[in-house]
Amino acid sequence: MNYGPLIFLAAFFALAGSWFGFVITPQVQMGRQQPTNTLGSPVTYPVSRPGLARQGLQVYRANGCADCHSQQVRQSGTLLVVALTDRGTNQAAVVAALQKLKPGLSGSDAARMLQDLPKPILSSTKRQEADAAVKSLSTAGAKAALSIVPQGPDLERGWGKRRTVAGDFLYDNPVLLGSQRVGPDLANVGVRLPDMNWELCHLYWPRTEVKDSPMPACRFLFEKRPIGSAHSPDALVFPPGTDPAPGCEIVPLPEAQALAAYLVSLRADAPLFEAPLAPIPAAAVSTNTPAASGITTNAPTANTPKPS
Amino acid sequence: MNEPGSNSQTVSSVTRSSVGPEVAEADASCRTPLTALFIGTAFWIFVSSVLALVASIHFHSPGFLADSAWLGYGRLQPASHESLLYGCCLQASLGIGLWLFARLGRTTLSLPWLATAGAGFLNVGVAIGVGGILNGDRTGFPSVDMPGYAAPVLLIGYLLVGLSSAMTFHRRTEHTLFATQWFLLAALFWFPWIYTTGQLFLVQFPARGVAQAVIACWYANNFQNVYLWLTGLGAVFYFIPKLTGNDLHSRYLALLTFWIILLFASWGGISASAPAPAWMAALSMAATAVNLVTLAAVGLSAYRTAQPVPRHGPSVLPLRFVLFGVVAFLGAGLMQIVGALPYLSEFTDLTWFGAAREQLNVLGFFAMVAFGAIYFIVPRLAGFDCLCPKGARAHFWLSAVGIVLAVLPALVAGLVEGLRMRNPDLGFVAISQGTLHLLRVSTLGLCLIALGQGFFLINLVLHVIRSWRQCAVTTYSTVTADLFKPAGVKS
Numbered sequence: 001m002n003y004g005p006l007i008f009l010a011a012f013f014a015l016a017g018s019w020f021g022f023v024i025t026p027q028v029q030m031g032r033q034q035p036t037n038t039l040g041s042p043v044t045y046p047v048s049r050p051g052l053a054r055q056g057l058q059v060y061r062a063n064g065c066a067d068c069h070s071q072q073v074r075q076s077g078t079l080l081v082v083a084l085t086d087r088g089t090n091q092a093a094v095v096a097a098l099q100k101l102k103p104g105l106s107g108s109d110a111a112r113m114l115q116d117l118p119k120p121i122l123s124s125t126k127r128q129e130a131d132a133a134v135k136s137l138s139t140a141g142a143k144a145a146l147s148i149v150p151q152g153p154d155l156e157r158g159w160g161k162r163r164t165v166a167g168d169f170l171y172d173n174p175v176l177l178g179s180q181r182v183g184p185d186l187a188n189v190g191v192r193l194p195d196m197n198w199e200l201c202h203l204y205w206p207r208t209e210v211k212d213s214p215m216p217a218c219r220f221l222f223e224k225r226p227i228g229s230a231h232s233p234d235a236l237v238f239p240p241g242t243d244p245a246p247g248c249e250i251v252p253l254p255e256a257q258a259l260a261a262y263l264v265s266l267r268a269d270a271p272l273f274e275a276p277l278a279p280i281p282a283a284a285v286s287t288n289t290p291a292a293s294g295i296t297t298n299a300p301t302a303n304t305p306k307p308s
Numbered sequence: 309m310n311e312p313g314s315n316s317q318t319v320s321s322v323t324r325s326s327v328g329p330e331v332a333e334a335d336a337s338c339r340t341p342l343t344a345l346f347i348g349t350a351f352w353i354f355v356s357s358v359l360a361l362v363a364s365i366h367f368h369s370p371g372f373l374a375d376s377a378w379l380g381y382g383r384l385q386p387a388s389h390e391s392l393l394y395g396c397c398l399q400a401s402l403g404i405g406l407w408l409f410a411r412l413g414r415t416t417l418s419l420p421w422l423a424t425a426g427a428g429f430l431n432v433g434v435a436i437g438v439g440g441i442l443n444g445d446r447t448g449f450p451s452v453d454m455p456g457y458a459a460p461v462l463l464i465g466y467l468l469v470g471l472s473s474a475m476t477f478h479r480r481t482e483h484t485l486f487a488t489q490w491f492l493l494a495a496l497f498w499f500p501w502i503y504t505t506g507q508l509f510l511v512q513f514p515a516r517g518v519a520q521a522v523i524a525c526w527y528a529n530n531f532q533n534v535y536l537w538l539t540g541l542g543a544v545f546y547f548i549p550k551l552t553g554n555d556l557h558s559r560y561l562a563l564l565t566f567w568i569i570l571l572f573a574s575w576g577g578i579s580a581s582a583p584a585p586a587w588m589a590a591l592s593m594a595a596t597a598v599n600l601v602t603l604a605a606v607g608l609s610a611y612r613t614a615q616p617v618p619r620h621g622p623s624v625l626p627l628r629f630v631l632f633g634v635v636a637f638l639g640a641g642l643m644q645i646v647g648a649l650p651y652l653s654e655f656t657d658l659t660w661f662g663a664a665r666e667q668l669n670v671l672g673f674f675a676m677v678a679f680g681a682i683y684f685i686v687p688r689l690a691g692f693d694c695l696c697p698k699g700a701r702a703h704f705w706l707s708a709v710g711i712v713l714a715v716l717p718a719l720v721a722g723l724v725e726g727l728r729m730r731n732p733d734l735g736f737v738a739i740s741q742g743t744l745h746l747l748r749v750s751t752l753g754l755c756l757i758a759l760g761q762g763f764f765l766i767n768l769v770l771h772v773i774r775s776w777r778q779c780a781v782t783t784y785s786t787v788t789a790d791l792f793k794p795a796g797v798k799s
Contacts, residue, residue: 007485010494030584031515031516067382169521183736214740214741
């Protein structure tokens with residue numbers, strides 16, 4: 001180790017290795033990713049955000065929202081739920097199939113399970129087990145639906161329906177995943193809180209909407225002016241009893257409008273091949289293919305600001 | 309070459325080779341560029357710690373400074389972070405590197421004017437970058453947050469100083485390399501590659517989709533856990549033997565550390581929660597686990613080399629800084645491994661834990677080692693010691709206590725947050741409110757850190773002024789010596 005060139009070459013090859021691994025390979029692997037159809041439906045996902053929301057991403061970047069808010073929903077696993085949707089005509093065979101699926105189930109209990117359909121009858125983490133259950137029930141003449149329910153603390157908290165995947169950010173630049181959760185995850189904030197007025201009031205003074213919120217207020221995105229003869233149509237409507245500036249009206253600046261539009265456009269909940277999702281059927285839908293209802297995307301229709 | 313033990317510590321008793329210049333001459337050649345780099349270091353760490361303090365007040369009072377965009381948390385925090393990384397750490401690493409290349413190569417600094425110009429570019433670049441962030445032009449990627457227009461200035465500054473370093477290394481008269489030189493040489497080459505990659509693929513011609521996030525993680529990891537480790541540990545392997553007067557315990561442990569960092573550390577940094585292909589997080593995790601070897605080697609080497617620790621003399625204070633840095637390095641390294649392990653990372657990811665780890669690594673390890681080195685180098689540049697020892701001691705204690713107070717509560721807050729997040733019935737506001745009292749202690753720590761850096765800046769500036777005055781007085785008395793001689797003794 002007494003030669004400068006040797007050390008230089010060592011550093012060169014070591015760095016070249018990790019450069020090819022983590023700079024070039026991700027671009028080869030993900031750089032040409034294309035929008036795709038959502039699972040079981042011809043709807044394209046993702047679609048580009050509307051113009052105002054794209055401007056909002058720049059406000060989000062400039063003011064460091066990503067320093068406190070992540071956009072990555074984590075998922076610890078997937079639960080497969082088999083729900084009986086139609087008992088068919090041969091009740092005895094279905095009861096026998098149920099008893100085979102759930103050893104120790106008495107005949108009368110099994111017969112009672114056939115009431116009030118659809119009803120989840122089996123939860124499993126193994127695909128083969130769930131498929132076998134669906135098959136044995138359909139052999140008996142009944143119809144069963146296989147639901148895919150992603151699991152994890154983030155999802156139970158209501159921050160999303162499935163984990164975040166690379167495809168969710170296809171049209172975003174910069175991609176701000178965030179590295180810390182001082183505030184809640186925002187990957188699906190547009191699903192949870194689709195109201196523009198709510199977002200704007202929350203930006204102006206977070207505690208009007210969320211009690212004890214530690215989020216810094218963003219009053220610099222708004223204009224405060226005395227109510228004149230004409231009330232501004234854009235002025236914020238605060239929840240009763242929380243008006244932080246009585247006698248004045250709070251009008252959002254274009255940056256605030258854009259940021260709120262961006263927040264409302266954050267909806268990463270489409271079922272995808274790499275992150276499957278199929279809700280447990282609630283109504284009496286009779287199908288034994290993975291249901292693909294409730295598809296919501298960040299399509300422009302969802303983002304039109306509500307006139308206030 | 310010989311390990312830098314006590315023999316070569318003082319100017320008078322050197323074991324230099326016959327062809328090399330005097331140590332004093334070599335030190336004097338570093339004077340102008342290093343003074344510029346170190347004053348810049350002290351200035352930017354002071355700015356950074358004040359910005360961090362103001363940013364953290366936002367947590368305790370949501371309405372604080374809410375009417376000005378440029379004083380919002382999301383601008384102050386990155387401004388503080390970037391001025392710490394580029395203003396303080398990058399400049400300090402370059403300054404210490406220049407001096408070590410000259411000292412270990414037994415040569416004078418090559419092209420000192422180029423290094424001085426580089427220091428100017430670096431400071432202007434950081435100023436433009438920090439101004440840009442406050443103006444809302446940040447890129448959004450932590451560690452690459454400075455706007456694209458600041459990057460060329462910063463890079464030119466780095467390349468100018470780097471060229472001077474490389475030339476100094478090339479013109480060395482002592483050809484046997486000491487461990488420190490491996491680390492510094494690798495780091496010298498590392499930074500321009502990762503920095504241009506970060507700028508090109510994230511800012512100038514952004515990659516598409518999540519590849520951006522992966523590259524941003526790669527860059528941040530390579531800067532904080534490879535570049536800063538290489539330069540910081542390079543300094544540790546020089547200064548612990550130097551300051552204690554002992555020989556380096558084992559050249560092979562240093563060699564092991566060097567190779568492990570080179571081969572594995574640059575693969576870390578991709579978190580398991582990121583929506584990226586799973587092999588990346590898995591590879592990252594495995595590479596991070598190997599860092600345990602680095603920690604063991606550095607810990608053992610530092611422990612064995614530092615015994616017995618001197619209790620008196622001028623080297624006690626710099627040594628304290630360096631040893632604090634080594635302990636912080638071990639702590640930060642352990643936290644990094646814990647944060648990467650598959651089960652534990654579910655608790656630590658996306659919480660205060662990561663921020664605490666980064667602060668311990670950058671401020672606790674690198675900056676503290678750099679302060680120790682600066683307190684050692686600065687008196688040698690001027691040829692006389694005008695640093696106020698009380699100010700330096702205050703700097704050490706305020707920084708050390710401040711870092712512990714800032715990091716430990718954030719670490720606990722991260723773990724508490726991670727555990728509570730597992731319970732979906734607990735509202736998020738309740739969870740974040742539950743960490744607030746810990747963050748208050750953290751803010752107190754930041755307050756002490758800022759105060760300590762104030763002492764550092766004042767001490768360094770006063771030292772420069774005093775040494776200039778002393779230089780002027782010496783020069784004046786030499787030049788005018790003839791004028792004031794009694795007329796009778798004219799020869």
